Amino acid sequence: MTMKNTFLKQFKNIWVIAILIGCTEPYTPPEIENNPNILVVDGFLDGTKRECIVSLARTQRLGSNEQPNDETGAVVSLQENGGNSIALIDHNNGKYSLSNIAVSVQKEYKIHVKTKDGMEYTSDYVVLKASPPIDSVTWEATDQGIQIQATTHDPLNIARYYQWIFVETWQYTSAYYSNMKFQNGSAVLRDDDIYTCWQQVPSTNIIVSSSDKLTQDVIYKNPITLLTKTTDKYLMRYSILVQQRVLSKEGYNFWSELQKNTENLGTLFDPQPSQILGNIYDLQNAKNPVLGYFSASYTSEKRIFINNADLPQGYLPIKTFAGCRQDTVLLVDLPKFGNSSNLLTQRIVMGGIILIGYGSSSVDCVDCRAKGGTNVQPDFW
């Protein structure tokens, strides 16, 4: 009986899986050509900060894990329609910027790029868009995790197209507290805290939304990011700074198309991917593709904190430090400790009086900075 049921169940499962979800497996097309080395321009003029930042890079071979191929040594300038052209400062890392620019709302701006190989590129003129403030950044605990949302509205009903970027910061600790360090053959008191760190990560997804089809220019709880249940981001305290920008309709189309093409494909009814070219052109040959976009907008920011005490029951993730183990370094062995890559943690004292040695563990388990964060508390914390 059980046998039969299992078989039947198996049979049904095969059916449903075959029909409804098919099978998805990793696949790399063999025909991937050599890197076409196309210029990528990411430019933004922030009216609120009166700052313009342009990043230049080149495309990379697909699947490459190298650092972005930054384009240095270019001459980048910002131009106001009917006004002067001002050069941006080259930071020699592909970033070009300029601060304290005298900008005015509803004026048109464009950027001009001359790369070191002598090629010239320019963007369309874009209007510096006004931005209403973010009304609120909120969060909700759902089955999938913590959903961060943004709500805004424009009483003038003109903003309509919004983009959000964010920076997440969270506090975390290493597995073992350390107040000792090994120095010149002996253990000395540590003067820095490597137990508590803060990690800061900028957004990596495109978040755009439009109230175009609504009667009022209202964006209600637009999803910003989802903190999955397995993340360690809200182990102690979590913060997110959401920046809101306003896009032109074309800018909105560009970003939403880019998002559709690179973040959202793969179900049965998705549109075909296509070359998404922005508002930047090759001045020598308009047929040569240039990637990226230049937009201009005032910005509005809002920061919220989530303390783990605020989370609903059952939401506290179990603190696990898989693979961490503490060893004891006896006093006699201490001189040899210099050969070890491990770090000392705390004194081991017997009966409250006799020091017999020190705890030690691997760097990953002791120094929270090993995970990429900083032990310097951010100002806003």
Place this chain on the structure above:
Amino acid sequence: MNLLFRISSICLISVISISSFGQQKELIADNFTAIKFEQFVIQVESKTSFRFFYKPLLLDTVVVNLRVENQSIADVLTQIFIGTDFHFVIDQSNYIFITKGREIAGSLPDDFFGISSQGNKTISTFDISDYEKKEKKRNQIENKLYNIGARTNNLQGTATVAGFVRSTLSGEPIIGAAVFIENPMIGVATDAYGYYSISLQKGRHELKIKSVGMKTGQRQIMLYGDGKLDIDIDEDVTPLKEVIVEADRDVRVTSMQMGVEKLDIKTMKQMPSALGEVDVLKVMLSLPGVQTVGEGANGINVRGGATNQNLILFNDATIYNPSHLFGFFSTFNPDVLKSVELYKSGINADYGGRLSSVLDVKSREGNLKKFSGSGGISPITGRLTLEGPIIKERTSFIVGFRSTYSDWLLKQVNSKEFENSTASFYDINGNISHKINDKNNLYASFYLSKDRFKLNSDTAYSYSDRNASLKWRHNFSNKLFGVFTAGFSKYNYDILSDKNPVNAFTLDFAVKQLNAKADFNYFVSPKSTISAGISTTHYTLWPGNQQPNGEQSIVAQDKLEQEQGLESAIYVGENYDVNPRLSLYIGARYSLYQYLGPKKVYTYADNLPLEERNTIDSVQYKQGEVITTYYGLEPRFSLRYSLHKNSSLKFSYNRMRQYIQMLSNTTAVAPTDIWKLSDPYIQPQIGDQISLGYYKNIGRKQLETSAEVYYKLTQNALDFKGGAKLLLNHQIETDIVNANGKAYGIELMLKKPYGKLNGWITYTYSRSLLQTRNTYSSEIINRGEYYPSNYDKPHSANFIGNYKFNRRVNFSLNMNYSTGRPLTIPLAQYELSGSKRVYYSDRNKYRIPDYFRMDISLNFEGNHKIKKLAHSSWTFAIYNLTGRNNAYSVFFVSKDGKIEGYKLSIFAEPIPTITYNFRF
């Protein structure tokens, strides 16, 4: 075996049509002492009125030794023949027939009904099977001489005999049956109503009737003048090799039509199917020149045409979406179907409105004689079809219902993934046919299909396609008949989202058409048939309406304005046999299309690309006002030239115009695709195709070979700007790019239609290319060069093989190979907005991996007893036997800053199915 014996032995015995009739009042009183039977006969004949008929040779050993006291002749004979193999029959004229081994039938000839003809009670050992009785009746009908027209001595000139060819069993008309005489060979085929009309020299003829799956019939006629002859022929219940009708054997070589694929439901039922059900569209895909973009993608691409360029007709009513459940099923219930014809080229002037092909699906007519039903159960669906007479011999109905229990299946799977998923569909189709009198027939047909699904999301989709048609066929004379049709089709879908109460919405779309047409057929002479007609179709489109769902929703209503169009056409065409070697079809269709108000039409700045930002004004047209008119002539021409008895050359040219198109930028037909009427910016598509074919039958027609080449040009084909938004777009013209299409190919086919082993192999090389012809960069794809269309699959090969172990067990193997469809692939990566992005190649520059699939199926028929409660069959099939992971699509996802390529396969494992079918 027993049955076989009976069939063959019936031919050996000369059957005399006499009834046994117990009239013998005369009693016998005599003494027969050891006399020969011959002597006994003389004695009896001398004293009574009985007369004996027998073969003296057979009875010369019989000795009669009997003393009789006032016994009936039957009793006497019974005593004489007791323990022997002799039988006798006594008729009403007191004639006595004696046979050895077998009894003689006791029924009267067909035309003697009315006279009492009860079986002889005294002889109770009669053992005539139904089959023999029927066979005899058939022979009687076939040997009877029918007088057509008023008797006259003047047998000068020709006369026309016409009528319906029907199945004896169900009264259903037989389509495409050949009605002909030999010497000289003059023949016609029955039309879609089973009607034929043949003109012959007056005088005596033997008319033969042949059709696939039916017994060959014949009628003796004496043709005095024009007249009517309805012919009933028997179904071929035991498809013996010898009985398989040869009429169709020559069809590929001798028929006028080229580029046509006709499949009857029997052939389709033999093929292995994925989900345990016969699927018309899937079967079509095994034929040369017919392709699809992928598994589970509905819609077919015929000779490099888009999915919306096929005119799909169900009993003459247009079908907009022929698919269920994302295309895993076609909406045609196999039990209701009679035949499916696909015209790829040489399309007659009767058809118009779509560029690529005509898929003509015909349902059966209900059984006119008795109530019956059929159905099936497979792992996904259940279906039931009922049919029968409403008024016997005059009115019949057939209705088929099919539904899925996939919802139930989903619930059985304890997976979180499917918690929020539902998927279900049903369809009902059928028709009613009514014979008013010999000259008038009425046919009403209806069709309804509905789908609803929600796949692990907060968005529910549902769509429905329905149509109905009413046809009146009137025979003006033996040579002229007309069919008047009125029809209605409607396709609509809605999408409902309710996860977020503030943004909850419903969105719906619908297209409706009302059409009327009159078609006339005139049989001028055996050499010439003229068809002509007029038609008009009114379209109404509701291109999209988004509304808030629920009180909290702040979604604004966004309703696209309704669209209207009127498409009218007039056509005439003639089939003409110049001589036995050369036949021609010449036809033309003139179509006129009007885009009608009320409608607001935007105008755009001259010399600027058609983009929303270049809108300058809009014009409001009033109700009924003509906004744009398009018209044009669509010439059609076909030619067949017989090179030899077994080979022929065919050529055809046709031009088609299409005024309504589907807008879809997904690769397959999706339930959210919208239809769009031609308007001032979207011009009608025009397609021209020339096609040349060579057909040859080899070795006593055992093998059919054919080669067809075609070249096709399409004007105003549609493609879309990258990432175009097609739904709820008020200015859809700004997202469309105009393209010219070019398609060409060669199709080779080798077919063995008969025998224990039958099937076909095909190979097709074809290309389908597009080229944008706009001036502005945003409207140009791949720099204005030719690029492959989404369904360009150059190499394609199919193998279908059936092997009949015996009449009850049948094995099928199906293999399918094709080049992967084109794909736009990522060429490089770059970082933008904090994440890696992908730079895509030119459109459709690369391809997904090649496709290969092998399926097998095994059919078990129940026993072949004709009389039993229900006939059933079992089908065991394995779809994708090798379990190859054929790519349905290849896509790339940027996840946590990393780009990953994925391949999506559907049916990536061998899928077993068991289907039970029944018929009662």
